[in-house]
Amino acid sequence: MSIDRSLLPVSLFFFLILSLGGCGDANKEHEEKSSSSETEASTILPVTSDLNSNRNAYFGDLHVHTMYSFDAFIFGTTASPDDAYEFARGKALRHPGGFDMQLKVPLDFYGVSDHGFYLGALRAMADPSTNLSKHEVAKGMDELGDSVSRRKQFGKILQFLQSDRSDEILDAEVFKNAWDDIIAAANRHYDPGKFTTFIAYEYTASGPEFENLHRNVIFKGDSAPNLPFTRIDSTNPEDLWEWMDEKRRNGYESLAIPHNSNGSNGEMFKLLDFSGNPLSSNYADLRMRNEPLVEISQVKGTSDTHPALSPNDEWADFEIMPTRVASRLLSDINGSYVREALMNGIELQQKKGFNPYKFGVIGSSDTHNATYAGDEDNYWSKVGLNDDEPVERGSVPLPEPREDGGLYADTYYSTWSAAGLAGVWAEENTRDAIYEAFRRKETFGTSGTRIKVRFFAGHDLPELDDVALLTKAYERGIPMGGDLIAVLDAEPEFLVWAARDVNGAPLQRLQVIKATVRDGKSVETVFDVACADGGEVDSQTHRCPDNGASVNLDDCTISADLGAAELKTIWQDPDYDASERAFYYVRVLENPTCRWSTWDAIRSGVPPREDLHATIQERAWSSPIWISPAEPASLKSRE
Amino acid sequence: MREPLVWFFIIGGLLFAADHYLSDQPDQVVATTAQKDRLSKLWETQTGKPATDSELESLVENWVKQEVFYQEALRLGLDKGDSIVRRRLIQKLGFLVEEVEDKSDEQDSVKLYYERHIEKYTLPVRYSFSQIFFNRQSQLADIRSKLDSGVSWRELGENSMLTVSVTSRSEREITASFGKLFTNQLFTLVRGDWVGPIRSSFGFHLVKLERILPSEVTPLAYIEKRVVADYQQSMREAAIDAYYNELLVKYDVIYE
Numbered sequence A: 001m002s003i004d005r006s007l008l009p010v011s012l013f014f015f016l017i018l019s020l021g022g023c024g025d026a027n028k029e030h031e032e033k034s035s036s037s038e039t040e041a042s043t044i045l046p047v048t049s050d051l052n053s054n055r056n057a058y059f060g061d062l063h064v065h066t067m068y069s070f071d072a073f074i075f076g077t078t079a080s081p082d083d084a085y086e087f088a089r090g091k092a093l094r095h096p097g098g099f100d101m102q103l104k105v106p107l108d109f110y111g112v113s114d115h116g117f118y119l120g121a122l123r124a125m126a127d128p129s130t131n132l133s134k135h136e137v138a139k140g141m142d143e144l145g146d147s148v149s150r151r152k153q154f155g156k157i158l159q160f161l162q163s164d165r166s167d168e169i170l171d172a173e174v175f176k177n178a179w180d181d182i183i184a185a186a187n188r189h190y191d192p193g194k195f196t197t198f199i200a201y202e203y204t205a206s207g208p209e210f211e212n213l214h215r216n217v218i219f220k221g222d223s224a225p226n227l228p229f230t231r232i233d234s235t236n237p238e239d240l241w242e243w244m245d246e247k248r249r250n251g252y253e254s255l256a257i258p259h260n261s262n263g264s265n266g267e268m269f270k271l272l273d274f275s276g277n278p279l280s281s282n283y284a285d286l287r288m289r290n291e292p293l294v295e296i297s298q299v300k301g302t303s304d305t306h307p308a309l310s311p312n313d314e315w316a317d318f319e320i321m322p323t324r325v326a327s328r329l330l331s332d333i334n335g336s337y338v339r340e341a342l343m344n345g346i347e348l349q350q351k352k353g354f355n356p357y358k359f360g361v362i363g364s365s366d367t368h369n370a371t372y373a374g375d376e377d378n379y380w381s382k383v384g385l386n387d388d389e390p391v392e393r394g395s396v397p398l399p400e401p402r403e404d405g406g407l408y409a410d411t412y413y414s415t416w417s418a419a420g421l422a423g424v425w426a427e428e429n430t431r432d433a434i435y436e437a438f439r440r441k442e443t444f445g446t447s448g449t450r451i452k453v454r455f456f457a458g459h460d461l462p463e464l465d466d467v468a469l470l471t472k473a474y475e476r477g478i479p480m481g482g483d484l485i486a487v488l489d490a491e492p493e494f495l496v497w498a499a500r501d502v503n504g505a506p507l508q509r510l511q512v513i514k515a516t517v518r519d520g521k522s523v524e525t526v527f528d529v530a531c532a533d534g535g536e537v538d539s540q541t542h543r544c545p546d547n548g549a550s551v552n553l554d555d556c557t558i559s560a561d562l563g564a565a566e567l568k569t570i571w572q573d574p575d576y577d578a579s580e581r582a583f584y585y586v587r588v589l590e591n592p593t594c595r596w597s598t599w600d601a602i603r604s605g606v607p608p609r610e611d612l613h614a615t616i617q618e619r620a621w622s623s624p625i626w627i628s629p630a631e632p633a634s635l636k637s638r639e
Numbered sequence B: 001m002r003e004p005l006v007w008f009f010i011i012g013g014l015l016f017a018a019d020h021y022l023s024d025q026p027d028q029v030v031a032t033t034a035q036k037d038r039l040s041k042l043w044e045t046q047t048g049k050p051a052t053d054s055e056l057e058s059l060v061e062n063w064v065k066q067e068v069f070y071q072e073a074l075r076l077g078l079d080k081g082d083s084i085v086r087r088r089l090i091q092k093l094g095f096l097v098e099e100v101e102d103k104s105d106e107q108d109s110v111k112l113y114y115e116r117h118i119e120k121y122t123l124p125v126r127y128s129f130s131q132i133f134f135n136r137q138s139q140l141a142d143i144r145s146k147l148d149s150g151v152s153w154r155e156l157g158e159n160s161m162l163t164v165s166v167t168s169r170s171e172r173e174i175t176a177s178f179g180k181l182f183t184n185q186l187f188t189l190v191r192g193d194w195v196g197p198i199r200s201s202f203g204f205h206l207v208k209l210e211r212i213l214p215s216e217v218t219p220l221a222y223i224e225k226r227v228v229a230d231y232q233q234s235m236r237e238a239a240i241d242a243y244y245n246e247l248l249v250k251y252d253v254i255y256e
Helices: A002-036 A070-074 A081-088 A121-125 A147-162 A172-189 A237-249 A281-290 A338-352 A431-440 A469-476 A596-604 A633-638 B004-024 B033-047 B053-075 B083-098 B107-116 B137-148 B171-178 B180-186 B224-249
Strands: A056-064 A109-112 A196-203 A215-219 A254-258 A293-298 A360-363 A421-426 A443-446 A452-458 A477-479 A483-485 A493-499 A507-518 A521-531 A566-571 A582-590 A619-622 A625-628 B126-134 B165-170 B194-199 B204-213
Touching: A056 A081, A056 A196, A056 A215, A056 A293, A070 A121, A070 A147, A081 A109, A081 A172, A109 A172, A121 A172, A172 A196, A172 B224, A196 A431, A215 A237, A237 A254, A237 A281, A254 A281, A293 A338, A293 A443, A338 A507, A338 A521, A338 A582, A360 A619, A421 A431, A421 A452, A452 A469, A452 A582, A452 A619, A452 A625, A469 A477, A477 A483, A493 A507, A493 A521, A493 A582, A507 A566, A521 A566, B033 B053, B107 B224, B126 B137, B137 B194, B137 B204, B165 B171, B171 B180, B180 B194, B180 B204
Parallel strands: A056 A109, A109 A196, A254 A293, A293 A360, A360 A443, A483 A625
Antiparallel strands: A056 A421, A196 A215, A215 A254, A360 A421, A421 A443, A443 A619, A452 A477, A452 A493, A493 A566, A507 A521, A507 A582, A582 A619, A582 A625, B126 B165, B126 B204, B194 B204
């Protein structure tokens, strides 16, 4: 050992000599460069800022796993939090499958959110200098082979984690080191004004039969509690919220964002608490204090709504993942989708005076490769070596049919999506400004596209062509995520406005989704409010005419010259009733484009798989605006 | 005493005696205090309670037993040709080399690194411009005449979500929001007056290019933390590379 070490100074010395050799030239070149350029004053001070009181849209991903997540590591991910942040800023990163992943446009903010439980443990098992590597369950961790043997090894470890011996691999030092590295990496890459990072982790609780109760915990500041609260501490999310409350009192402000309610089998938004008691106003306070946002779309499907819940929403069948998380068991629909939860929320508010489901929305990827999810036309999915090949994710037929005759891999990866971005409206790209936007719920989610969506409600909104449109909208109205109190003699107006992603498809229609409580039950309506290509909304059906946009499935080209760059309108609800409690949120639809599975098939020279959607309409969802009745509805019903 | 043969026998005899003496001594297995501490700490993290004396005793006994087997296995050369052992040793050597001394305190090294990688810390060319957006080309004449008659440009055109005044943004940043079509034309403009219309995937723009900032280097003082972090990372990587190269000198690599 001592011999090896003694070589180091020598090699470092050589390295330094080599470095010296080159630096003179670099300096000279630089001098030449600056002398030949125009004589503008240096802009390095002051730092340019986007500071905008009318707020800018920033896009990010708050759901990113790296090598410290127990599953990500075993699936082949060796990328560190540092690598993740560099990727988000635009750098290419090599996938364990041997290809480069890179964003077309860098992201504005990013939060590495590794699984809190067994944080760093599997990686430590593969590091022979650690105690964990000597544990029997670590056998084979240093020789992980292809995805099949990795899954086998993972199965073995999961079995061990479920045994009563699981404590044996709780190594406090490994846990702490990983957490400290995650905190340090977030702070190292935070570049105020340009790129925001968040200290975060995932609380990965599940019910006994894969009922997903996962949430990401996002910290506001540059420090965080000594260790995360994990499912090992408790699988009851109410305990997590209590912990967050306690930490908040000690100066660690945080919020939790549930995800994959779609795979929760009805547990995420059920109408009972964890112990099975009816919900209470204490429960609602506790939940809302800690969970102002929900993840509406990610790789494992979109949780807006389900066709069975929203039969009159023609766009409800969008990236539905029917199964529970990490399982083939079907997930119950009731209690698993965002829109239904928002509706139950206003019902509870109406009947009992509290609302545990008054949340805003974001999207994020849940990548386990450290690297977002890629786009439809450049998709690498999310679990390392398991699903990086089209055949593995079921978009291209197997070389040989399965024993049961199936042509495609028997996998749920085919129901996954190239999806999930978080949008916020914030004054500038800093932790404080973006975090405050989370707290205000001035956020939106997208299916991966970078559509920007504005949404205001008020009783005296400015005209669309007002030069000071936004300033006045903020002065006289409330933005998405807020509350408006109805007034009896004036109907609210809504400013609904969206702009396309310059690298995506043009917009097809702008919609407002409304739910109101009528006779104690909430009912939903989907309104088209602005149409591309000069279309007018039909006043009876509330629908735009079909703009005829189509996709050529031979090469995924889309209709040229159809669709809009921006859609905006001042809208009023034709069914408005000032005595009703309601919420409204915006959904923006792009013209159709190829789904990732179609891109895979075309590139492999095979027809797109018939039981998958060949095309999708990428979209964005705003956070809701809630309107409380002008007078207590109970009074009115007595009249 | 110049006879080489005599020397040969004397030295050979000494070596033989030394070997005989040494090999009669049994190999040592030492359970150090540090080792005992480690075992008891491991026990504590795994069970949540400190080890009792008898538990510690049996932990140490178990460790001694394993160590004896381990040493014997080494003596028998069982580590040779074993792919698991091979891989673990390689990993371990890697971890060792990565633990480079932290030299970030040494200002000179950091400065040197910064200068050597100056391109990483060089800001690109940045553009500042204002733009009036409109949807139909037919609106151009009206906007133009209002501009000429002194109406403030901020009151002209249509509201859009695009920034109306862009300050010091790189080509990449401008392209991210305005698209390639727009940026390509922007670069051909001269500074000064309102020109256009320029077409983008949003519509039409009259553009006033106000300022072009040349590429310039961020002074070290502004980004020292970042440079130190980059430097440390590069030292880790360089140490492994240099170590490998140095080792290569000691080996003849033959590719068959």
